[in-house]
Amino acid sequence: MADSKRISVNGGPGLVQSPFAALSSEGLPPAPENLPADSVPPVAAKPSKKHRGRVDILRVKAGRGGKTVTVVKNFVGIGLPEKEQLAKAMQRACGTGGTVKNGQIEIQGDQRAEVARILTEANFQPVFAGG
Numbered sequence: 001m002a003d004s005k006r007i008s009v010n011g012g013p014g015l016v017q018s019p020f021a022a023l024s025s026e027g028l029p030p031a032p033e034n035l036p037a038d039s040v041p042p043v044a045a046k047p048s049k050k051h052r053g054r055v056d057i058l059r060v061k062a063g064r065g066g067k068t069v070t071v072v073k074n075f076v077g078i079g080l081p082e083k084e085q086l087a088k089a090m091q092r093a094c095g096t097g098g099t100v101k102n103g104q105i106e107i108q109g110d111q112r113a114e115v116a117r118i119l120t121e122a123n124f125q126p127v128f129a130g131g
Contacts, residue, residue: 053077055119056129057112070112072105072119072126090118 053076060069072090075083080100087105091098094114098107107115116126 050123051125052123054125054127057115057119057126058130059110059112060130067108068110070107070110070115072107072115073103075103086118086122090115093118 054074055072056074058071058073060071061067072086080103083100083103083105087098087100087107090105090107090111094107094109094111096108096111098105100106112128116128119126
């Protein structure tokens with residue numbers, strides 16, 4: 001039992017060397033003088049996202065061999081990668097297949113309610129169009 005290898009935990013001498021001694025305040029703006037506590041500006045609340053535009057949700061059967069397909073179209077201001085992400089989310093939520101064709105999202109089956117919920121969560125304004 002060698003006591004020379006043990007480190008004292010009872011406080012001992014203070015710090016011999018300050019880790020901040022080598023830092024310089026050169027180039028920093030001067031510190032404000034005696035600011036009252038109530039003059040600190042409040043933290044701004046997170047602004048709510050605005051609607052990203054109207055999108056139309058259609059139920060289409062024509063030209064599809066009698067199969068019903070939910071089509072989402074008239075996206076404004078979003079690119080193909082984001083449309084593909086939305087399509088993936090819709091497919092997962094509906095448990096069906098789907099694709100992105102000609103700037104439109106197509107989901108298999110009549111899934112208009114579920115698609116509208118997903119678009120609302122993504123801050124779009126879904127509108128049921130057609131019959």
